[in-house]
Amino acid sequence: MSIVFKRTLPIVIVFATALLFILEFFVTIPGIDFKSAATTVNNWGIILTAFTLAFGAVNLFIFQGRHILRRTKGQWPFSLWMLIVIVIFIVIGVSSGVSSGQYTWLYSASYFALSATVYSSLGFYMTSGIYRALRAKNIESGLLLIVGIIALARNAPAVAAGLPIIIPWEAWISAVPTTSAQRGIMIGAALGALALGIRTMIGRETGFLGKLTEAEKGG
């Protein structure tokens, strides 16, 4: 494949698309309707994302199918079970509709119950983790212990009601140290994303193009 199709054309498409959205947000030129162009491109993106979901399902069949055919030890029964479940969901979803009673029951009785259970089990790990981690072994861990106790007490409704003095303490911890630290992280990440976006637009970041040789990357 020529370098034009492999590198130049994708970068031109990315540049033009990104530029369209930047212009749509920041620039108003009478007579030029950036909004409808951006809406159209955005909808293409949504269709492509929906397509990738279907593509992901096909990929799952290929990937798990290989395990079944090769009888991969300790894996293939799970792969088979997974494909059976996917087929059941697809058949019922397509034949009855995703808002049908059958599909809702299937979802509630299987996936919903299991995912809620898995998420809830985090509570056990957190309890064990809090007990083992919050020990005043030095000044830093002592501070963490104090903040942890205040946060726990504040988030217990009855404790907050019976001991209202902790409410402003927790509010200060949330508003000042937590928010300022989080802002630092967010601003840093946003600047990184901005730099990555500019590098991608001008073709300096080629990760999205897949595997390229050094010559194809173009320095």
Added chain:
Amino acid sequence: MVKESKTIWDRLEDIPREVLYGILIISFIMPMLFPIGFPVPISPEVQRWYNTIDNLPSGSVIMVDFGYSGGGEPELGPMAVAVYHHIFKKGGIKVVAMSTSNEGTLLFDKAIAEINPSQYGKQYGVDYIHIGYITGTESAMAAVGKSIRATTTTDYKGTPLDQYSIMNGVNEAKDFALLICYTTGGDQSEGWVRQWYTTYQTPYLCAVLAMMVPTMLPYQKAGQIVSLVSGAQAGQMELLVHVPARGIKSADVITITHLLCIALVVVGNIAYFGKKFSGGKQ
């Protein structure tokens, strides 16, 4: 080889996890079976959320994103239900829902079954609707903000949107007086700030998992989110709306389990210092 016997400090410092899990199970099953009715104070955030909806003028339209997954439903579902109760009780407000989570439509059905809108005389397609799961997360938010009909022409049941009276004159972000998002994902909670608040200044209420609150606080402090609450505060909303349900039931459990955690931390530290001062190894 002689096995060194464990002191009381050793045992208290390293309580087996099976014991911790056992105590935790008991501490959340007991208040479920025998509710204690601990007091539940209303936090400023929940009160602000309630007031924001209460102050909406009649005829306002609200966009709601069911952006949570089944795993987060026990925490966020009760909040979504309580808020719908509030909106329907208040009356004169239309609610257009969508989902940025692929389980959102199913969880919407679950919430609506719990709310029973007909008790308030509310009808699907007239007072509330769900326009379906739209892929792409932030792309979906941006697209719906620009034009709902350019993004989807049907609701989640496949019926054309123009057949529903609720959709008359509703097509873009500017038509909405308020945005509400219930989500288990940072992409959604932060995405709505970028795609709707920043672009259209739509007032935004956000309910997330309790563990996500610290990451979202800067947006609330900056005024980009009117009120940020965790799903665990659903009991407070139920009290304000006068519809006690799952949220208020779990408030006792939250208090007991949090007290248990504090007690375990205290025990762990007493054991740590007891061992240290009795000359034991650290």
